[in-house]
Amino acid sequence: MSKKLYIETVGCQMNVLDSELVVGSLRRQGYQLTHEATEADVILFNTCSVRQHAEDKIYSALGRLRAYKRRHPNKVVGVLGCMAQKDQDLILRRAPHVDIVCGTGQLARLPELIAEVQETHTPQLALSLDRKEGSRLEVEHSFESYDPLRDPSMRPSPFQAYVRIMIGCDKFCTYCIVPSVRGPEQSRPPEHIAAEVRQLADEGCKEVILLGQTVNSYEFKYADGRRERLSDLLLRIHDTPGVERIKFITNFPRDMSDDLLDAVRALPKVCEYLHVPAQSGCNDVLKRMKRLYTVEFYRDMLQRCRERVPDAAISSDFIVGFCGETEASFQRTCDLVREADFKNSFIFKYSPRPGTKADELFADDVPEEIKKRRNNDLLAIQNRVSLADHRRRIGQTVEVLVEGPSKTSLKHETGPGPKQLTGRTMTDHIVVFEGNERLIGQTVQVRIEEATAFTLFGTVATGERIGVEAERLSEPATSIPETLLQEALKNRLELPLLGG
Numbered sequence: 382m383s384k385k386l387y388i389e390t391v392g393c394q395m396n397v398l399d400s401e402l403v404v405g406s407l408r409r410q411g412y413q414l415t416h417e418a419t420e421a422d423v424i425l426f427n428t429c430s431v432r433q434h435a436e437d438k439i440y441s442a443l444g445r446l447r448a449y450k451r452r453h454p455n456k457v458v459g460v461l462g463c464m465a466q467k468d469q470d471l472i473l474r475r476a477p478h479v480d481i482v483c484g485t486g487q488l489a490r491l492p493e494l495i496a497e498v499q500e501t502h503t504p505q506l507a508l509s510l511d512r513k514e515g516s517r518l519e520v521e522h523s524f525e526s527y528d529p530l531r532d533p534s535m536r537p538s539p540f541q542a543y544v545r546i547m548i549g550c551d552k553f554c555t556y557c558i559v560p561s562v563r564g565p566e567q568s569r570p571p572e573h574i575a576a577e578v579r580q581l582a583d584e585g586c587k588e589v590i591l592l593g594q595t596v597n598s599y600e601f602k603y604a605d606g607r608r609e610r611l612s613d614l615l616l617r618i619h620d621t622p623g624v625e626r627i628k629f630i631t632n633f634p635r636d637m638s639d640d641l642l643d644a645v646r647a648l649p650k651v652c653e654y655l656h657v658p659a660q661s662g663c664n665d666v667l668k669r670m671k672r673l674y675t676v677e678f679y680r681d682m683l684q685r686c687r688e689r690v691p692d693a694a695i696s697s698d699f700i701v702g703f704c705g706e707t708e709a710s711f712q713r714t715c716d717l718v719r720e721a722d723f724k725n726s727f728i729f730k731y732s733p734r735p736g737t738k739a740d741e742l743f744a745d746d747v748p749e750e751i752k753k754r755r756n757n758d759l760l761a762i763q764n765r766v767s768l769a770d771h772r773r774r775i776g777q778t779v780e781v782l783v784e785g786p787s788k789t790s791l792k793h794e795t796g797p798g799p800k801q802l803t804g805r806t807m808t809d810h811i812v813v814f815e816g817n818e819r820l821i822g823q824t825v826q827v828r829i830e831e832a833t834a835f836t837l838f839g840t841v842a843t844g845e846r847i848g849v850e851a852e853r854l855s856e857p858a859t860s861i862p863e864t865l866l867q868e869a870l871k872n873r874l875e876l877p878l879l880g881g
């Protein structure tokens with residue numbers, strides 16, 4: 382009988398990709414994926430530690446498993462990823478029924494760790510070095526885990542895939558735990574990335590999303606001194622047959638170079654979507670955050686983005702209630718959001734992270750109630766800006782890559798015939814429209830008719846293309862196997878931004 386695996390993923394796209402790699406390697410060991418934890422022989426939690434709330438969710442899920450594990454001692458329970466690297470053996474003290482604690486840089490060892498638990502019934506810890514525990518090279522090696530095994534059924538959809546182009550982060554923003562739990566910044570060799578993109582395209586993938594904590598800092602240095610930057614990498618992978626769209630997230634404002642913006646404008650497959658978190662609109666706060674730029678620099682950078690890529694949609698992240706954030710500093714952030722015309726912003730309440738500089742140096746002095754109010758206020762401002770941006774698009778015809786049924790049609794099972802579908806434009810705008818399910822994975826032209834702050838609504842506009850699609854779709858096979866499509870729709874993941 383085949384062994385079964387259950388995996389729950391919290392956090393960012395990096396974690397979604399890590400889970401895909403874990404499932405790929407365990408399938409090779411004969412494991413099958415199940416959506417029921419109680420059916421599984423191995424139960425894994427891939428975790429996030431960017432905010433306290435994400436950790437609390439995992440500890441309470443582990444608490445709920447305690448009695449079950451007592452009744453089924455042969456089941457293997459594992460905690461993977463950022464929280465594993467951060468909390469280490471504390472996890473075993475808080476949840477002694479956990480068998481495996483495996484950090485972000487050690488995931489390739491998971492099959493071996495599971496086998497060890499099954500044989501010896503002793504807990505296994507696999508962790509990378511702390512950044513102060515060795516030389517930079519030693520720490521880098523302890524985080525390397527480039528595993529090219531992929532599992533298409535774990536993707537957001539079979540025609541979209543994440544590709545990690547770098548790991549780790551060296552920016553050390555004072556509030557952020559990522560540099561500790563994901564280790565030093567390392568860029569992957571361009572040839573490996575290009576080969577992975579080709580492999581994904583051969584499997585039917587049409588959109589690749591290049592991932593890095595500060596993806597625009599990508600730079601691979603060859604032994605002979607040559608350097609390849611993100612703009613060069615985009616050019617290298619641009620003509621991969623089968624790939625229709627290339628996105629990259631998340632950008633660091635200081636590294637938004639002109640050569641990258643020019644590449645975005647010049648290369649038609651590269652999405653005109655730039656996620657460049659500002660975090661705050663107040664220089665005092667930015668300084669305490671150690672973001673390495675001022676709000677004036679950020680505004681100039683935005684202007685440069687708009688001049689060089691006039692159609693770009695730009696989005697941001699903000700932290701409200703950071704240490705020492707006064708009402709006046711918060712108002713400066715509100716001003717930035719009113720002016721900057723972001724497509725959308727991800728807004729977070731500051732969550733102190735033990736082990737970060739901010740936690741060590743500054744008091745978490747903004748009361749929770751005020752953090753909540755600032756969060757709501759900023760969200761309301763951003764929603765008005767988003768709505769205005771969306772309304773400007775009414776009457777336009779946009780190209781949409783169809784991702785699947787909309788949330789509404791997933792909730793209300795409808796019969797055969799057209800369904801409400803959802804997809805995204807080249808500028809990452811979400812579009813909902815009616816269409817046949819067989820359009821999923823295709824690119825269609827949609828005329829926008831209505832808009833809310835979050836979604837554009839429209840109807841398929843391409844009469845002649847629909848004719849072509851209808852002819853093509855009536856053929857028995859698309860490039861994506863039907864089973865894969867069904868599996869992916871079942872798994873359809875919400876896609877928070879990094880750490881969201």
Ligand code: SAM
Pocket residue numbers: 393431432556557558559593594595631632633658660698699700729730731732733734878879880881
């Ligand atoms: N590397 C990306 C960057 O620099 O923008 C984002 C990585 S971070 C994991 C995702 C977002 O989480 C950040 O942009 C920030 O807004 C938020 N974040 C990080 N640490 C946080 C904390 N301690 N409390 C609240 N939000 C936090």
Ligand code: SF4
Pocket residue numbers: 550551552553554557558559560594595633
């Ligand atoms: Fe690095 Fe982003 Fe965290 Fe800053 S916020 S330390 S750039 S991951």
